[in-house]
Amino acid sequence: MHIGSEIAGALCLLLLVAGMMVQAIGRVISNGAGGVSAVDAGDRALSWVLIAGAVLAIALGTRWGHPVWRGLAAWALLLGVVCRSRGRQAAGWIAVPCFLGILVVPFREQLLLALSYPLRLSATWLSVRVLGLVGVEVSHTLTTIHLSGLDMAITDACSGIRQLEAILLIAFVLVQLFPRRLLWKVFHFFSLLPAIIAANAIRLFATVLLFKSIGDGVLVGHWHNGLGLLQVILCIAFLFLAGFAFPESSTPKEPQR
Template sequence: MTFCESLQQNRTWLLFSLLLVAVLYRGVVPDMVRQWYEDPNYSHGFVVPLLASFFLYERRAELAEAQVASWWPGFLVVILGVGQLLLGWLATEYFTMRSSLVVILAGLTLFFFGRRLFRLMLLPLAYLVFMVPLPYIIYDTVAFPLKLFVTKASIGFLKLCGVVVLREGNVIQLPSTTLEVADACSGIRSLISLIALAVAYSFFIRLTTARRVVLVLAAIPIAVAANALRVIGTGFLAQYWGARAAEGFFHEFAGLAVFAVAMVLMVSLGTFLSRGSGRSL
C-alpha cells in the first residue's frame, strides 16, 4: 500500500487522532507561540514549522510512492509522549510538555505508516525540536560562561588596540563609561537561531553527512565571534565618541548587523563545503 492509499484508507482515524492532539495541546502550543513573540531568543520559532514543511515538500515524490504498513509499536511511542506531557504538566515544566508534541507526532507516524515512511519523515519531525524554547536552567548554564568568554576576548582585543579598559566579571569599565555584557551580547541568542538555520541550510545545499556536521558545529564559534565583534565595536564607540554613541539606535542596529555577519560567514562556509558535494536531500 502506498502512502497516498494509506491516507485515504485511514483518513477518519488520522483526523480523529489529530483532533485529539489539538485538544491536548490547546493551551501548550499557543503559550509557546506567545513566547516566540515576546522573547527575542526564540523568535526563530515562527520559521521552524515552515522549514519543516519545506522538507516535507521536497520529499513529496518519495512520500507519495513509499510503501507503508502500520507498525503497532508506534502506539507505545504515542503513549510515551502522552506520559511526557502529563509529567510536564504535573511538574509545570514547559520544555517537557512542549517537546512531547514531537514525540507524539513521531509515534503517530510510526503507528499509521511504519518505519520506512518514518525514515523519510525523520528530518521534518526532528527539526521541530528547534521550535521548543530551552529550559531556563540550560539557557543560563550556557549563557553565563559565554558572557565571560566574550567579555575576556573583547577586553583582550581592546587592550591590543590601546584602549584603557578593565574587567570585573562580565562588566567592562572604560574611562568614560561602564558596559555590561548581557545575555544578548553573549552570543546565546544568535547561537540558538544560527544552529537551527545551519541545519536547514546544510540540507538545502545538499552536503554530505560529515560536512553537515562541520557546518552545524561551525555555527558555535561563528556566533560567539560575531558577538565579540559587537562588544568590541561598542567599546570603541564608548571610548572615542562617548557612552551615548554606544546606546540607543546603535545598540539595536548592532544586534541585527551581528546576525547578518554571522549569516554571511555561515553561507560562505557552506558554499566552500558544498564544492564537490553532490549528495541529495
C-alpha cells in the same frame, strides 16, 4: 518592524519552524512516492517506545505540573504515530521542526534568557582578549568590562540575543542555497554558533573603542542599533564563507560519446 522587537523575533522563529516543516514534509512525501516507505519491525518497536515515552511524560507532568512535560508528551506521541505509519526515517525528518514548534516556540522567552548569559560571557572574554592584543588597557569581571576607571556592563541588549531568531532564519535560508547533502547542510548550519560568538565579540570590540571616544552615547540610539545590524551582517558573512569549507553534492558526469 524592528529586527530586535518581540513581534519580529517571534515571527522569525515561526517562519523558521514553518520552513523546516515544509522541507521535512516534502522529504517524507518524496520518500513515499519512491516506494521506499515500508514500515518494518524496527519502526513498529520504536513507535511503541516513543508512545511509552509520551505516557511517561504525561505521568511526570501530572506529578510535577510543569507544562514542558505536556510538550514532551505531544512531541513523543507525534513521532510515535509518524514512525508507525511512515517509518523511523520520516519521524527523524520531522523531529527537529516538531521539537521547535512544540517545545521551543512556547518557551522562547525563557530560552532566550538562558542563552543570553553564555553569549555575553563568551563575547566579553573574547573581545577583552582582542582589545588587550591591540594595546587597550581593559579587564573584565564576568560580563562587566573595566575600561580606564569606567565599568561597562554587557546586558541582554548587547548580547545579540535580540537578533538571534532573525539570524537563525537567515542562516536556514542561506544554507539551502548550497547544493549539498543533508548531513553537510546540518554541519554548515551549526557553524553558525562560532559565527555568532565571533560577530558578537567584534561588536563588543567596536563598542568599547567607540565608548572611549564618544562615551555612553554608543550604548543607545542609532549607534547601538547600527552595531546590532553590523553584528547580523558579520554573522551571516562568516556563515556564508564557512559554506565553502563543506563539500557540495557532485553531479553525475554525462558519458562521453
